Every structure is written in structure tokens, then in C-alpha cells.
Amino acid sequence: MPDLVLWGATGQAKVLFDLVHGSDRRLVGLVDNRDIASPIPGVPLFVGEAGLDRFLHGRSGSETLIGGVAVGGGRGADRLMLMDLFKARGIALPTFVHRTAFTAFNAVIGEGCQILAQAAVCANVTLGRGVIVNTAASIDHDGVVGDGVHLGPGARLAGEVTVEAFAFIGTGAVILPRVTIGAGAMVGAGAVVTKDVPAGVTVVGNPARVRMKEGATP
Numbered sequence: 780m781p782d783l784v785l786w787g788a789t790g791q792a793k794v795l796f797d798l799v800h801g802s803d804r805r806l807v808g809l810v811d812n813r814d815i816a817s818p819i820p821g822v823p824l825f826v827g828e829a830g831l832d833r834f835l836h837g838r839s840g841s842e843t844l845i846g847g848v849a850v851g852g853g854r855g856a857d858r859l860m861l862m863d864l865f866k867a868r869g870i871a872l873p874t875f876v877h878r879t880a881f882t883a884f885n886a887v888i889g890e891g892c893q894i895l896a897q898a899a900v901c902a903n904v905t906l907g908r909g910v911i912v913n914t915a916a917s918i919d920h921d922g923v924v925g926d927g928v929h930l931g932p933g934a935r936l937a938g939e940v941t942v943e944a945f946a947f948i949g950t951g952a953v954i955l956p957r958v959t960i961g962a963g964a965m966v967g968a969g970a971v972v973t974k975d976v977p978a979g980v981t982v983v984g985n986p987a988r989v990r991m992k993e994g995a996t997p
């Protein structure tokens with residue numbers, strides 16, 4: 780039975796703990812940059828990289844150690860950086876797929892992805908590294924989703940949608956067919972995106988429009 784260590788001790792850690800519950804993976808440690816109480820009874824929390832190294836040195840037994848990064852929101856770049864930090868210590872990064880999720884036989888799923896309860900990753904979809912497909916989110920046929928993207932709960936991508944690296948699609952957003960969401964863009968919860976979204980901007984509403992910061996000139 781592999782032992783699992785998670786970086787991140789917030790809601791996403793609770794979700795991944797539930798995902799592995801009853802499986803052959805056993806959560807044995809949490810790491811977080813903050814010195815907080817462990818949110819999971821009986822699972823110790825270690826603080827920062829130094830804490831991770833203390834945890835590793837204190838381990839006994841021969842169980843394989845695997846890692847997961849429980850960092851959600853729009854923090855895809857942090858997620859990939861923390862994955863690399865685990866890899867540098869020889870900790871493998873499996874993909875987590877909830878038992879109720881659907882993944883097509885020909886979907887290509889990158890290292891360290893998290894596909895949560897009732898999510899759907901459909902035919903010919905490609906996911907990069909460290910992608911979160913949150914609860915009941917779906918990516919229809921031929922979707923291409925870049926590294927570190929997060930699709931929030933219930934987000935719906937129609938066919939042939941592209942989401943570039945580190946974009947964050949909010950809860951319940953809908954992306955129409957063949958649209959491209961640019962790198963690092965943020966799609967607000969509930970938005971309906973009908974046209975391509977440039978890199979780095981935030982869009983909200985139906986139809987989705989770029990949200991201007993106060994004082995910004997259009």
C-alpha cells in the first residue's frame with residue numbers, strides 16, 4: 780500500500796483525503812507553509828520544505844511514497860512548482876481519479892492531475908501536468924487543457940475548447956465550442972464564454988466580457 784503525502788492543508792486536502800479513502804493509498808502526512816493545525820485527524824502536519832525533509836528523514840518502513848499537491852484556486856504555477864519540489868526528492872506524482880469520474884479510453888492525462896467526483900474527461904481530450912478537473916466539471920471531445928489549469932466545480936467545456944496553461948475556470952462557467960481561453964486568464968463563476976479570451980484577463984457574465992479594474996482604461 781503506497782503512502783501518500785500532500786502539500787497543502789486546506790479544502791483540497793480534505794477532498795483528496797476523501798478520494799483515497801478506501802483505496803490502496805494511505806495518507807500519512809501533510810505539508811503546508813503555514814504552521815496550522817492538521818485539518819485531518821491523525822495525519823501530522825509539517826511546515827515548509829524543512830518540515831517535508833524532517834518527515835522524509837523520520838520515515839521508516841519500505842512503503843513507496845507518492846505525493847499530491849492540494850493547492851487549488853488560481854494557483855496553478857504554485858502547484859507545478861510544488862510538484863517539482865516533490866520530484867526532486869524522488870516522490871512520484873500519480874494522477875488522482877475519483878471512482879465516480881469518467882475518463883475516455885483515449886484521453887491523455889498528464890502527471891499529477893486531479894479528476895474529482897463526477898467529472899468527465901471525454902474522447903480525445905489532452906490534459907497537461909497538474910490539472911484539476913473539479914467536482915462535476917466536464918471537458919468534451921478534443922479539448923486541450925494546459926499545465927496547471929483548474930476547472931472549478933461544474934465548469935463545462937464544450938467540444939474542441941482549448942484552455943492554455945494556468946488559466947482558472949470558475950464554478951459553473953460554460954465555454955462554447957472551439958473557444959480558446961488564454962494563458963493565466965480567469966473565467967468568473969457562472970460566465971458563459973462565447974469568444975476567445977486573451978491571456979491574463981478576467982472575464983465575467985453572460986456573454987462573458989473582460990472585467991476592467993477600477994481606474995483602468997478600456
Ligand SMILES: CC(=O)SCCNC(=O)CCNC(=O)[C@H](O)C(C)(C)COP(=O)(O)OP(=O)(O)OC[C@H]1O[C@@H](n2cnc3c(N)ncnc32)[C@H](O)[C@@H]1OP(=O)(O)O
Pocket residue numbers: 851852913931932948949950965966967968969970981982983984
Ligand atoms: C471547491 C472550490 O471551491 S474550487 C474554487 C472555485 N472558485 C470559484 O469558482 C471562484 C471564481 N471567482 C470569481 O468568480 C471571482 O468573483 C472573480 C475572479 C471573477 C472576481 O474576483 P474579484 O476580483 O475578487 O472580484 P470582486 O469579488 O471584488 O467583485 C468585483 C465585482 O465583480 C462582480 N463579480 C464578481 N464575480 C463575478 C462573477 N463570477 N460574475 C459576475 N460578476 C462578478 C462583483 O459583484 C463586483 O461587482 P460590483 O463592483 O458591481 O460590486
